[in-house]
Amino acid sequence: MPELPEVETVRRGLEPVMTGQVIATAQVNRPDLRWPLPERMAERLTGARVDRLRRRSKYILADLSTGETLLIHLGMSGRMLISGTMLGEFHHHHPAPARHDHVVLDMAGGARVTFNDARRFGAMDLFATGTDDAHPLLAGLGPEPLGNAFDEDYLIARLKGRKTPIKAALLDQRIVAGLGNIYVSETLFRAGIDPRRHAGRIAADRVRRLVPLIREVLSEAIEAGGSSLRDYRQADGELGYFQHTFRVYDRENAPCPTPGCTGHVARIVQSGRSTFFCPRCQR
Numbered sequence: 001m002p003e004l005p006e007v008e009t010v011r012r013g014l015e016p017v018m019t020g021q022v023i024a025t026a027q028v029n030r031p032d033l034r035w036p037l038p039e040r041m042a043e044r045l046t047g048a049r050v051d052r053l054r055r056r057s058k059y060i061l062a063d064l065s066t067g068e069t070l071l072i073h074l075g076m077s078g079r080m081l082i083s084g085t086m087l088g089e090f091h092h093h094h095p096a097p098a099r100h101d102h103v104v105l106d107m108a109g110g111a112r113v114t115f116n117d118a119r120r121f122g123a124m125d126l127f128a129t130g131t132d133d134a135h136p137l138l139a140g141l142g143p144e145p146l147g148n149a150f151d152e153d154y155l156i157a158r159l160k161g162r163k164t165p166i167k168a169a170l171l172d173q174r175i176v177a178g179l180g181n182i183y184v185s186e187t188l189f190r191a192g193i194d195p196r197r198h199a200g201r202i203a204a205d206r207v208r209r210l211v212p213l214i215r216e217v218l219s220e221a222i223e224a225g226g227s228s229l230r231d232y233r234q235a236d237g238e239l240g241y242f243q244h245t246f247r248v249y250d251r252e253n254a255p256c257p258t259p260g261c262t263g264h265v266a267r268i269v270q271s272g273r274s275t276f277f278c279p280r281c282q283r
């Protein structure tokens with residue numbers, strides 16, 4: 001499931017072919033993804049210029065010259081493919097239409113952007129630009145973890161008195177937007193904090209340390225995504241999925257990577273999701 005760094009990688013990959021470009025034709029091949037697609041979606045997209053491509057949490061937002069914003073959510077299995085344009089020295093020809101190609105945008109510049117989603121947990125919507133906060137998927141989201149509003153004092157204040165485990169608190173999108181299961185496990189490992197510990201019981205100086213670690217974990221993953229973008233130019237034009245090296249995530253029973261620690265990575269289930277951590281050095 002794509003998390004914030006993967007979504008940001010997709011956004012950066014789409015930027016050169018979409019920003020400033022007019023959508024020459026839009027093909028919408030079914031009435032719904034996870035939810036119904038907007039009415040007359042193809043018509044509303046055709047002829048629109050993409051003025052800005054931004055990201056909020058795990059949503060890609062394309063502000064259009066028509067006064068509407070196109071929201072794209074990759075869901076569990078959504079993929080974005082680029083074809084028909086020069087990417088570095090390689091030319092990607094349009095592939096034959098594939099199963100699950102639900103939305104196809106042909107940009108006036110020659111690139112084709114295809115949204116393919118086998119499981120259809122993805123979503124797209126159109127809404128009036130400037131009304132992000134009123135959109136049901138965006139309303140109530142906390143600050144961006146890489147943005148200025150998310151800082152040490154903010155996090156200390158938001159966690160104060162909370163009896164939920166710190167893992168659940170950091171996954172709470174109202175506290176911080178876009179953090180998911182993988183990067184919360186990685187952050188708590190680096191912070192040496194037991195994921196089961198009640199959020200409100202963690203000393204302020206330890207909470208303080210979480211903020212730069214969250215930024216570090218996400219920034220490293222975005223950096224890795226950047227290298228994958230350079231690679232895709234030689235591959236098939238698919239954006240956003242890349243090889244990661246995690247320290248604890250999905251590494252059950254592996255020796256703990258903390259120097260000097262003799263523990264092993266454990267897996268537990270919290271609120272229905274796997275948590276990976278070292279019971280020896282995370283307290």
Ligand SMILES: [Zn+2]
Pocket residue numbers: 256257258261262263264278279280281282
């Ligand atoms: Zn350890």
